[in-house]
Amino acid sequence: MSEGASKAQEKRKIQAIKGVRDILPPETALWNRVEQTAHEVFATYGFSEIRLPIFEETELFARSIGAETDVVSKEMYSFDDRDETSISLRPEATASVCRAYIQHNMQQLPQPVKLYYMGPMFRRERPQKGRYRQFYQIGAEVLSHTGDLKDDARVDAEVIEMLTTFFEKAGLEGTALYLNSIGCKECRPKYVELLRAALTKVKDKLGPDSQRRIETNPLRVLDSKLESEQAIIEKLPRIAEHLCPDCLEEYTEVKKQLAMRGISYAQNFRLVRGLDYYMRTTFEITAPGLGSQNAVCGGGRYDGLVELLGGPPTKGIGFAIGTDRVILSLQDMRKLPVERALDVYVAWMGEKNYPAAVKIARRLREAGLAVELPPGEMKFGKALGLADKLGARYALIIGDDEVASGQFTVKRLEDGEQKKLGERELVAYLKAGEAP
Numbered sequence: 001m002s003e004g005a006s007k008a009q010e011k012r013k014i015q016a017i018k019g020v021r022d023i024l025p026p027e028t029a030l031w032n033r034v035e036q037t038a039h040e041v042f043a044t045y046g047f048s049e050i051r052l053p054i055f056e057e058t059e060l061f062a063r064s065i066g067a068e069t070d071v072v073s074k075e076m077y078s079f080d081d082r083d084e085t086s087i088s089l090r091p092e093a094t095a096s097v098c099r100a101y102i103q104h105n106m107q108q109l110p111q112p113v114k115l116y117y118m119g120p121m122f123r124r125e126r127p128q129k130g131r132y133r134q135f136y137q138i139g140a141e142v143l144s145h146t147g148d149l150k151d152d153a154r155v156d157a158e159v160i161e162m163l164t165t166f167f168e169k170a171g172l173e174g175t176a177l178y179l180n181s182i183g184c185k186e187c188r189p190k191y192v193e194l195l196r197a198a199l200t201k202v203k204d205k206l207g208p209d210s211q212r213r214i215e216t217n218p219l220r221v222l223d224s225k226l227e228s229e230q231a232i233i234e235k236l237p238r239i240a241e242h243l244c245p246d247c248l249e250e251y252t253e254v255k256k257q258l259a260m261r262g263i264s265y266a267q268n269f270r271l272v273r274g275l276d277y278y279m280r281t282t283f284e285i286t287a288p289g290l291g292s293q294n295a296v297c298g299g300g301r302y303d304g305l306v307e308l309l310g311g312p313p314t315k316g317i318g319f320a321i322g323t324d325r326v327i328l329s330l331q332d333m334r335k336l337p338v339e340r341a342l343d344v345y346v347a348w349m350g351e352k353n354y355p356a357a358v359k360i361a362r363r364l365r366e367a368g369l370a371v372e373l374p375p376g377e378m379k380f381g382k383a384l385g386l387a388d389k390l391g392a393r394y395a396l397i398i399g400d401d402e403v404a405s406g407q408f409t410v411k412r413l414e415d416g417e418q419k420k421l422g423e424r425e426l427v428a429y430l431k432a433g434e435a436p
């Protein structure tokens with residue numbers, strides 16, 4: 001590189017990587033509110049938080065999500081560690097929860113074990129509104145080695161009830177719940193063959209992706225958004241009509257349990273989900289204002305996954321909420337964040353009065369007030385202008401007279417009302433006028 005070119009390179013503005021974004025204030029206040037809602041609601045259902053690593057052995061995801069899935073075969077950020085173990089940034093967290101369940105012998109704890117997590121996930125998808133390469137999930141999993149089919153259905157329904165409570169408390173309106181059962185290792189292969197046969201008959205009417213999937217994964221054809229395939233898909237055999245007796249019993253019971261809880265849903269035979277570990281109950285929740293990426297939550301049952309990862313036979317059910325999409329939908333509904341308002345702007349004048357300003361600012365902050373103390377001296381007019389711009393409710397004026405008399409001048413910016421108060425009365429006065 002020539003010297004000129006390397007100079008230009010040095011000056012190049014470095015931007016965040018494609019599909020990865022900064023989440024800025026005041027939007028972060030909305031994120032905190034949504035995450036706080038999850039902490040509170042999930043705790044009322046007896047869930048505890050687990051914090052998981054951001055990266056794991058690639059093998060963990062390949063084995064659980066499935067080596068042939070898009071997520072594992074195309075979308076993972078993988079690299080070789082120095083000892084040449086292949087490592088991947090996590091594309092989801094169910095696999096990690098199961099790994100942790102095994103690693104920490106959680107089968108010895110009272111069952112079921114109910115865990116939730118929140119944090120970033122990574123998938124190298126084509127970025128668009130609501131679809132990012134680093135995105136955030138709030139997820140929960142219930143793992144247990146006990147219980148019969150009826151118990152399982154009750155757990156499924158309770159997990160969905162918790163989700164509806166969460167969305168309600170988060171203020172998300174217009175959500176819709178879609179439900180399906182994708183059978184088990186007994187009945188699904190038979191259905192897949194039936195589906196493959198039906199698809200083969202209409203092969204020349206399908207697009208190239210679906211034609212390929214007849215061989216690789218016929219279930220994924222049901223996922224197709226291609227306009228020309230929609231009428232064909234409507235006529236394909238539906239898995240709910242080909243469930244084995246156990247799967248049918250659980251599916252029927254889940255629907256009964258949801259009805260008993262007053263939760264409305266629509267059955268969607270096309271809901272097959274893109275991860276291999278699912279069996280029986282699968283569900284998705286959509287929200288308005290998101291365009292084509294309108295799924296704000298996906299989940300389902302995954303009995304057998306813990307076993308597949310080398311643990312004891314274990315049942316599992318869980319979900320993950322796409323936090324980015326929840327935020328987008330809330331913003332679309334104009335449910336904008338309310339950031340903590342600034343209570344007091346300290347307009348101090350005269351270098352020698354700065355220590356007094358520091359002292360009073362600390363005192364007010366200790367009392368729980370939000371205080372802005374500018375580091376440099378400012379003209380009175382400029383300080384008031386800034387206080388106004390920052391939305392402060394009060395300006396506290398500290399100059400020679402105030403320091404000498406111990407009486408501070410406080411100005412309510414809304415109406416200009418001014419008072420002179422000693423330190424103790426000042427705290428009481430500001431606290432009384434605090435925003436709710």
Ligand code: HAM
Nearest residue numbers: 092094131132135295296297298299300318319320322
């Ligand atoms: P998933 O359907 O792959 O399931 O993802 C769950 C949710 O994460 C989606 O409904 C969506 O809201 C959000 N999401 C996924 N990919 C992106 C992306 N690229 N950008 C923005 N949001 C995205 C799972 O991950 C399973 N682990 C859920 C689960 C837990 N099943 C059982 N337990």
